[in-house]
Ligand code: B12
């Protein structure tokens with residue numbers, strides 16, 4: 001069927017499938033001049049709000065398949081089982097949609113207006129990563145993709161499907177092939193114009209357009225992102241181990257987090273930007289022009305003490321329309337517990353020489369340890385305050401998370417989550433909400 005538009009999400013993370021009726025295209029495909037068509041698409045994509053546009057063939061690249069198979073074979077995907085379940089479609093756009101000829105790769109600049117990591121110096125606040133400080137980017141980018149998709153169907157005799165993260169598509173290698181950036185040592189796509197701050201989306205289309213030239217790797221001898229990683233998740237360049245990554249552990253992983261990793265989170269409660277922010281190509285970056293992606297005050301620097309008190313209803317209300325809403329109140333409270341434990345000094349196994357001796361060989365060999373120790377000194381004043389105002393923990397982790405996780409059963413460290421409504425009310429009184 002011609003002239004059909006789909007916003008598809010099959011077998012990736014939960015998403016929506018939606019058909020939108022469109023007037024069929026009027027052009028004769030044989031009469032299309034590919035060069036002119038590409039220019040027209042680029043121009044309209046920019047009108048839709050995209051900052052970067054490129055074209056790639058929808059054919060699979062065997063190297064991507066090898067990379068993904070190796071990643072899955074080593075179990076790097078951890079609990080993200082959907083990655084393994086959808087591998088065949090993920091590595092090959094034409095398995096996902098056999099009619100696809102061309103992938104139009106698109107980037108939206110979400111560059112922050114201020115220093116992305118400044119929040120790390122505010123121990124009474126939770127650090128939410130830049131990508132989640134505004135409206136959920138899936139909604140924003142999807143709207144832009146739909147506008148472009150509708151226009152394509154109206155203007156050319158083609159079918160389209162649009163994707164942003166929720167479908168099994170290897171977005172970064174496609175974007176690299178389409179010339180909008182290269183996969184850097186931190187494993188994200190880096191652009192010479194926007195640094196590391198680009199969201200990616202795609203329009204798959206039946207239009208047969210010549211691909212752009214792929215972007216070359218411009219990392220050179222730089223290693224800044226790997227040095228900046230707090231948990232050594234980038235021990236090998238270009239190959240992340242998500243099981244050590246703060247973004248995976250705080251967003252995708254719902255279980256108990258081993259103390260030696262949790263101790264490295266500092267006040268991060270949702271995602272992490274350290275490897276992205278370290279990238280020298282960010283000097284060419286500029287703040288996002290998309291109003292909805294700009295940081296909302298309450299997401300740029302929320303008080304940990306407030307976050308600790310919110311129940312599921314308040315969580316849903318406060319975080320509606322944001323990416324954070326996707327993880328649910330329980331997972332956010334777990335992250336807030338970790339941050340409070342870190343910043344209040346209750347964690348005994350944080351970056352002391354004694355604790356470093358207990359960590360696995362090679363762990364923490366980068367500059368970040370020095371940074372963490374500096375953080376620890378800066379936190380002293382807050383710790384004194386926190387110890388004097390914080391109610392004593394009512395129970396240890398083996399009494400709560402222990403029922404679902406054997407590791408937690410063994411960890412008899414204090415759990416900062418209060419057990420009763422009365423206790424929660426008393427905490428509210430102690431720490432007024434912003
Ligand atoms: C799973 C996932 C995660 C996982 C795993 C990340 C990962 N790198 O695999 C976790 C939860 C950790 C994560 C974190 C983040 N994510 Co994420 N994530 C994804 C997702 C859904 C799939 C990625 C994937 O397929 N990984 C599997 C690996 C094998 O594929 P790949 O990374 O593309 O692999 C390439 C390279 O690793 C490289 N490679 C692999 N092995 C080797 C070996 C050698 C020698 C070489 C040279 C290269 C090489 O080539 C591979 C392709 O062939 C994508 C959306 C999508 N559908 O693509 C978003 C996506 C990658 N995430 C995104 C973002 C923004 C983030 C965070 C910044 C969020 C945050 N601030 O907390 C962090 C960044 C962490 C980081 N350093 O990567 C953006 C990245 C945008 C960009 N400019 O690249 C994406 C594209 C979503 C989007 N639509 O915008 N994410």
Ligand code: SF4
Nearest residue numbers: 229245246272274275
């Ligand atoms: S997001 Fe943070 S933890 Fe994950 S690889 Fe980057 S710096 Fe490391």
Ligand code: SF4
Nearest residue numbers: 184185219222225279
């Ligand atoms: S920080 Fe350096 S090594 Fe890492 S992605 Fe940027 S340029 Fe490449």
